[in-house]
Amino acid sequence: MYSLFEEQITQNIVGSDAHLGAYENSFSEAASYFPEVSLLDRGVDAYLDQLQQVKGAVDIPVVASLNGNREGEWVSYASLIEGAGADALELNLYCLATDFNVSASDMEDRYLRIVQSIRERISIPLSVKLSPSFTALPHFAKRLSEAGVDGLVLFNRFYQPDFDVDELEVVPRLKYSYSQELLLRLRWLALLSSRIDCQLAASGGAHTGIDVVKALMAGADVIQLVSTLLINGPIRAEEILAELTEWMEEKEYGSLEMLRGCMNYDSCPDPEALERANYMRILKSWRPH
């Protein structure tokens, strides 16, 4: 399911928009950076109601999503989500580092504390959706796994606002993904899979059966589909499954297990050196047109 946001919950807890009110004194051009209260209208109760309805209507597992990055009471809503019947919870730590006084390790420690406080509240599987912008992603991924996280979702797509230069406004523009975005996921799936005690989900850029094959080869346990389903409708899931099955039959892969991780770094003793070697090879392969 879509996310229930920390901001919605905090608003629910304090019963006012005090949290968002902090932005009121921002200068006007910047005001369009901030979410309006009306954007947060879909309330907490409505989320839990919908979760219960979805759960009653389908016979596949339902994964709910909490989205936040600050420590606070909002994490207690994980228990309500579990109580409403979610089979698993995805925690999205979407965050952009903007504070000059907060280091990468400060942020990672904070994320860990959030994860731990959610982990101790629920017993259903917990996955964490990450951004790709960690200096040492494998180290942080290992810490998450040690904290009891069952799955990592790679990655958030960063919402990148554009400027309207005439109106001096920030223009929010949500664009669908494209298959090229999968490449970033493939690299990190290949690096993490089989080296970490966590399941891995690819999120971002899977549009075709071949994209799914690639993500599986890199080591994904799960492939999330959003843009392609929104563009083509739910029927696309069936088509992608058929493309995957047809490809596997043609290439004589008898099971997903034969495919999963076959292109990962499992047998590579020094991925860092390999990455540098490939990087140099690519730069040196350039020829003038």
Ligand SMILES: Cc1cc2nc3c(=O)[nH]c(=O)nc-3n(C[C@H](O)[C@H](O)[C@H](O)COP(=O)(O)O)c2cc1C
């Ligand atoms: C309309 C729309 C709404 C989304 N809402 C959420 C959300 O509530 N929580 C979340 O973690 N990701 C959300 N996402 C991001 C998707 O979960 C996914 O990470 C992203 O679209 C990349 O996958 P894709 O290439 O299959 O689209 C949303 C994406 C779209 C297009």
